[in-house]
Amino acid sequence: MESSIGKVFKYLTILALIIASLWLVVLLKFIIALIVVSAVIAYILDPIASYMEAHGLSRMQATLLIFFSLGLTIALLFYLLVPSLLIELNFLQEGIGGSQASELINKLEQTIHKTIPVLSGQDLNLYEKLQGSLQNLAQSFFTIIVDIVSVLSTSIIIPFAVFFILKDGRKMKKNLVSVIPNKYFEMFLNLVHKVDLQLGGYLRGQFLDSLIIGLLAIIALWILGIKYFVLIGIFAGLANMIPYVGPLSGMVMAVSVVFLNNGSGQEIAWVLVAFAIIQLIDNVLVQPLVLARSVNLHPLIIIFAIIIGGEFFGIIGMLIAIPVTGILKVLSIEIYQSIKRFNLI
């Protein structure tokens, strides 16, 4: 038996440890974010490594092979896309300020006032909003791309971390399980496995889906000769993770770019057609194949999650809102079921 003083001391120590670790988390925010990103990337790549292992490679060889092919792909992408991306971003920052653009947006505002009487009383300030959001987007892209220090550290740390997590992930998992007390150990192991099954399918599916849609959008816009095609394509791919809102916003962005560059109605129509086709391909072909094991979320929950995500972390928050909600849902259901099955409540 412990004395009560000993108990209090123990709890205080635990509390102090928790506070200290939280403080550390805040201090090391950047590094932790990098590690999380690396873990997610490694997690997405894991089945590929397992597949290679099953075909006779060692884990080390599989990891190296994946790395070399990824490195080549990324180098190629950089070589092809980065110059045009930088030019696009520069254009974007200057291009929005044009007087033609403001006239067009004013026109747009008037049409909206006429067609939607509900909004007629309000001043929409579309121009400022659009300018603000585009500037923000460009700015955030810029900070990511131009900030040499973070780029260097990111481009060194992330591959390094991904490599080791991919190679030794199973050992790490085993070590994590080994510190769980005997009483909960089997339950924990099972929980990790269940969550892994659901989450793995979900994350990999989302990632693949976004990648395919992004590529399709880039190709389609490139064929149509739209300005900023790389940027819009990337955005459309990322936005595709957001149900309902995402596919639309990619389209809206493309249309508004055409609009701002004094595109003809025909061009706009083509862009709309292109996006409609991409959406069709996504809904009929890609999603049924890729998102077979997706997490079903109620539309209401999706909308709320997007709003909350946007409220806290802006555009990035909106992007990660649905995956995070999916993760939380899977986790909470599995934890609840495990606890119930093991009669802990």
Place this chain on the structure above:
Amino acid sequence: MTEDPVWSNIFKRNKVQEENIFSVLKRLPIFQDLSYKELKAIERILHRRTYKADEVIFKEYEPGVGMYIIESGKVNITLGKENKLLVLLSTGDFFGEMALILEGQRTASASATEPTKLLGFFQPDLFNLLETSPKTGNKILQRLAQMIAERLRLGTIENRQLKTRMNQMKSKLDELKDK
């Protein structure tokens, strides 16, 4: 007393003296087809757990997801609230392998009777193995299936014997009633 076909180790072989982990693993029926290299891989994925004397390993009716191998020490397998002792297992024995195939409730409780070291092998590990080295995984699966079939056969024989005895009792009872 006839041995309980599910919980006692009916597959036990003659004890080998040197008790390193490989000889323990090699003696297990589910790993007996594996090469030294494969055993090494298995040894890497097994979970090593240490239990104090009288510590519960699992309770009856808890969901189970795998088996335990006794590396050293002794384990009591008991049944029900009154802890009726089914069998006492020792080094080199294993228990709970049914849960590897069928995720379900444990049909008995297990607790360590002295400081015990166990090796855990669980469903997720087996699935991973089937994914990364299908050959090894299939060897294990085949042995598991054989063991379960063997247990079923023994259980069926026991069941039949019980039925005949019950019928004998019944006829005796009827005779007594007639008198």
